[in-house]
Amino acid sequence: MRNRTAMLLLVLSLCPSPWSTTRAEAVASPDTTWMTVLLGGRKIGHLEIRHERVGDVVTTTQDLVIELNRSGSGIPLGVLTRSVESSAGEPLEFYARSTLSSTDTIVEGKRQPGGDFAVTTTVDGNARQTLLVWPPGAMLSEGQRLALVNAAGKPGENYTMDMFDPASQAVARVAMTVIGNEKVTLPEGSMILSHQRQVLKTPRGSQTMDLWLDDQGYARKGMLDMLGRKLEMLACSRKCAMAPVQKMDMFRAAMVDSPRLLPAYLRSSFLRYRVRAPAGGPQPIIGTDEQHVLDLGRGNWLVDVGNPQPGGQAPPTAEDTLPNAWVQSDAPEIRDLAKRVVGDARDDLQKMRRLRSFVSDYITQHGLDVGYASALEVLRTHDGDCTEYAVLLAALARAEHIPTRVVTGMVYADRFSGASRVFVPHAWVQSWINGRWQSFDAALRHFDSSHIALDTGDGDPWHFFNVANLFGQLHIEEITPTGELAGNLPPPTVGEPPVSAGNGR
Structure with missing residues (x-):
């Protein structure tokens, strides 16, 4: 993003x-x-x-x-x-x-x-x-x-x-x-x-x-x-x-350093983060059905990503299925495409997996000079990066009446834009599946525990202003995988079955 x-x-x-x-x-x-x-x-x-x-x-x-x-x-x-x-x-x-x-x-x-x-x-x-x-x-x-x-x-x-x-x-x-x-x-x-x-x-x-x-x-x-x-x-x-x-x-300025290397096998399991933000401010990282946040005081926060449980977020409202100027889920070409892609899928989870896979392959141009495009523009140009993947996937999901939100956050990369071991700004979607919000990342082809959600919205670009300054204020002090935690918590299933993350956007 x-x-x-x-x-x-x-x-x-x-x-x-x-x-x-x-x-x-x-x-x-x-x-x-x-x-x-x-x-x-x-x-x-x-x-x-x-x-x-x-x-x-x-x-x-x-x-x-x-x-x-x-x-x-x-x-x-x-x-x-x-x-x-x-x-x-x-x-x-x-x-x-x-x-x-x-x-x-x-x-x-x-x-x-x-x-x-x-x-x-x-x-x-x-x-x-x-x-x-x-x-x-x-x-x-x-x-x-x-x-x-x-x-x-x-x-x-x-x-x-x-x-x-x-x-x-x-x-x-x-x-x-x-x-x-x-x-x-x-x-x-x-x-x-x-x-x-x-x-x-x-x-x-x-x-x-x-x-x-x-x-x-x-x-x-x-x-x-x-x-x-x-x-x-x-x-x-x-x-x-x-x-x-x-x-x-600006993208380099928004990166957050990682205190350790996170190979793919660690990113596919439960991860615990200790994050520092300016003291006295509101909670900088949201709680979700996949992400649990604990205030340690004085600007320190404990963030657990994994072990998904319903109840971390409010259930969907009517707005989570409505079209808007950027997520044009009521456009005939969006509705027709969504219908063709989901085909004979038996439930919303299978629909979302098919839609995610389709969007992952659909965007073939990755120009770095794209600002922010709507779903219809992405449909026409095949061009964009993580925000374009997210708005198109959100539009297709809403066209199938699946409540879906666009998530603003950051994700780990081994290497990106000349930097190593960093968290970079990113966007993906959450859809309401089987009674809880579940994440799907079309840009990286999967969602894993190296995704940290900062906010959710309806895909309108102005929504991202709310978290723009957070990237320059957050510091990740420590990351602890499942096997290093007291009690040896079992690895959870997070979103889609994880695959190799790679460094693509």
Whole structure:
């Protein structure tokens, strides 16, 4: 799985460039701000922000383009968002275009007379219409700017802000703290700016972002931690922002070292992990029907993978069988293919094994420049890596009415991208089989005890933002196989019958 960049959350907080409210409001007058994007001091992209006011209507457009690097191949990613609001911050329209693969994902929302929003989501040319009830108090860009500037002159004040993200159609509730004025050095000079701090709490932890704002509430600098590095966006000239990017292997940065070699015979049995994470945070690793987690205190966790038992997770809900923009299980070509592949399979376990085997052989192109593709795109291109295997398998399983989720986690590799004995970001699926959740890994052709699950979801790429920063915070201190445990626990059956894992993705 490619690492998801948490900077998109920062983009939601970066308001547009300074503009004067004394200008003639009847004439369209766009202003543009450019920002350079740095990770660990290395340039990885740019952000262009355009602001336009016509009468009482304010339009804010933010265009983020970054290039991540994986094993020497550049992966261009982009998100363009546009919000249309009244001058008082009332939402009227929103638009987002995400470039995560060879095709764009487009979300368009328009306010209806009753106040709800008609939303069209288009992935790989396939459009879905939904009706969105606008979340009370949720704000787009101009509403956020007004809240920021209202609090800027009140050092020590705490308040909350509900920020709506057009790309994911989700609301992020952030706790705000006004720190005060500071002198900030930017690429082309220094400014006195108001420092405000945002803390977003999610089930996977807290994300802290620092913003430095000018006197009109526009961010001139933004900073957060990602993968143990500082991610910064700094206002500068267009020439500065558009300067060539510097290579940074994000996949390598997301790897977690293994304290020992794990040959195939050990990975096929019960494994116990002692994992260290930042103390004081929420549980970093989820419990599943195949993975049991014990809090040892002070940021130390005991994780047992194997010995599957039902009850580690909640049973499936209706959402676990529904299609969405990325897992298009209701598409005729997906339904027809699933029906042909399962054939005369007698039960859901046999269906899943046939579907897993089919997907393992179906993806024949493994380009390192693929960002994130939907099931239909994978069906068309035969291209992708572990996330593409997972979304296609999930779509086929749901087409057969088998409750299925996409898992984000990591898996052991003897060697990967020039590193040895590491756990790398990975994705697979869980399906509800015989009264419990059971894992199937189409990318590696089997599931074993070297898979550590961090989160589960419905296949939407934005879901992966929840765990992006975990990869830079986890440390595996010890791994103990079955035979080394007190009591000599019997080796369990985990998922499909294990085979040689290899190093393929």
